[in-house]
Amino acid sequence: MADTAPPSGPAGTPRSGRPRYGARPTMKDVASRAGVGLKTVSRVVNGEPGVTPDTERRVQDAITALGFRRNDSARILRKGRTASIGLILEDLADPFYAPLNRAVEEVARDHGALLINGSSAEDADREQELALAFCARRVDGLIVIPAGHDHRYLEPEIAAGVATVFVDRPAGLIDADAVLTDNFGGAREGVAHLVAHGHRRIGFIGDQPHIHTAAERLRGYRAAMETAGLPVDGSWVSPGSTAPGRVRAEAERMLTGPDPVTALFTGNNRVTVTAVRVIAELGRPVALVGFDDFELADLLSPAVTVVAQDPARLGRTAARLLFRRLEGVEGAPRRVELPTRLVPRGSGELPPPSA
């Protein structure tokens, strides 16, 4: 596990120079800026009567200028309502996220907080809409598996005290806590494993290359091939949608052409499952290593060799970091990277047909 401070921004402060966590403007700050008493600010904030429209406007202006927000988590706790955190997932149908989701839920429960989820369905606009909707609904913190690449929209929320941790993929254009898997290293190890079993012509089918994890895994594939001194033919590399139709067509093309690859490295569990089907229909064994473990991989014939991530640990680590932030732990945004684990089961140890 590597903890590294991100390249930009001095430790402990974001680019704005204001401490990132813990230095929320208070009602006192608002009162001072508006030139009114604390009770007046409280009346405006809580919608109580007894404030002139002019004074209300002055207080509202100060609230806007300072980015002040009622400390709703404290209010909610005082009123006996439960604190909550929001988790923004990517794809509800990808079983990879189920243990991550569940681990976050368990940590939330250990802290007496409710977890609410939403799914971006890999749509950046949807992610933003959900994140802001969760903030408007007064979550105390957010865990985000980002679909988009520009998270500056979250800066006012973070500055106002909504703790935010990114998981699986890093934030874009802001410094923020992130818990990631070593996608590059894992893919490189998986491809090197195929090379070690005699393969020279290895195909790569992965997710869309604008997705951080997909790009890192493709980079790992290229690095392993380069380290082994193996050229990569352009026709062996297929990043794109993980829709079964596309993956099937690409796998068939790579495996049945005049000069086929002898092994496949698949970039995530959705791709692997479709590749397993294509190979089963082909009727001859083809070496395969897949990124991500999946249920029943060990009961297939041959059992499928995988580069396993630990999605539960990803979720647990992110959630614990979030609650540490909520408890007031300050400091520079952290970047935690979790290792992968190669699990040899049979499919990745098949030799090439010519061997």
Place this chain on the structure above:
Amino acid sequence: MADTAPPSGPAGTPRSGRPRYGARPTMKDVASRAGVGLKTVSRVVNGEPGVTPDTERRVQDAITALGFRRNDSARILRKGRTASIGLILEDLADPFYAPLNRAVEEVARDHGALLINGSSAEDADREQELALAFCARRVDGLIVIPAGHDHRYLEPEIAAGVATVFVDRPAGLIDADAVLTDNFGGAREGVAHLVAHGHRRIGFIGDQPHIHTAAERLRGYRAAMETAGLPVDGSWVSPGSTAPGRVRAEAERMLTGPDPVTALFTGNNRVTVTAVRVIAELGRPVALVGFDDFELADLLSPAVTVVAQDPARLGRTAARLLFRRLEGVEGAPRRVELPTRLVPRGSGELPPPSA
């Protein structure tokens, strides 16, 4: 698909005698009861100044007495914020719920609404806490996979206009819309299929019997055995936790004792996956039919015969019913029951060893 009104309560009205949907008290009702003008009620509701404490108390009392609630979905839409519905799931780690969840999300998106989720983890208190937290966070409607058996806690919310649809399992002690699978009929068909292939000694391993779906499937098993004139030995029936350890012990006990069963009927996908492992380790084929389809069932050896539900259709049907209620469609609570589909793949067509 069978639509039947539930047995209790006259059509269109709940037991309280107040129409269940659409008859929300209005601000006008509050004004009339409090003996004040509409503008005064509006001021109190929106936290605007200009109301004396006495008047405010009178208005608040009227609000409480009538169960009045601001029409926040209309307010939210006016303010450019997005309407939202809440979905309460049961077990985040059960892949059965992924397509259901996704289908609800797609219908919500078609209606321009955000979906927020939470998981009860099969805990009735947690379900209630989540449902009320969602209501407090102003969801327009709720879809609930219930963990508990008493949903009277939701009556004030439903009366106040939060549309609520139960899915997968019915509500307890209240009349409410519900979208279910024909669990009884599906299990009966699956067990009859094993009987038709010559089995007389058929074991049942299912989920905890207080869960509606589990009880219905056990009832289907018993009905099929009775129809076939087959006695059921107590040692063949094992309802309980779906934890792999328990299922494994029960499957091993039924399959390796002095007088083993010749076939297993497993009550859901979590049980089936563990039974497949036990049978694979046993090293001899055992007939198996599982309730619920699951990924890669067709690629195992033998491929696994299942009684398939359609979780996406469950979610879609529930979500569409919810939005029809939100659009003002009134009438008695509906109970929709979706059919299952027997998918023969090999494991369910194996004959008993003696045949």
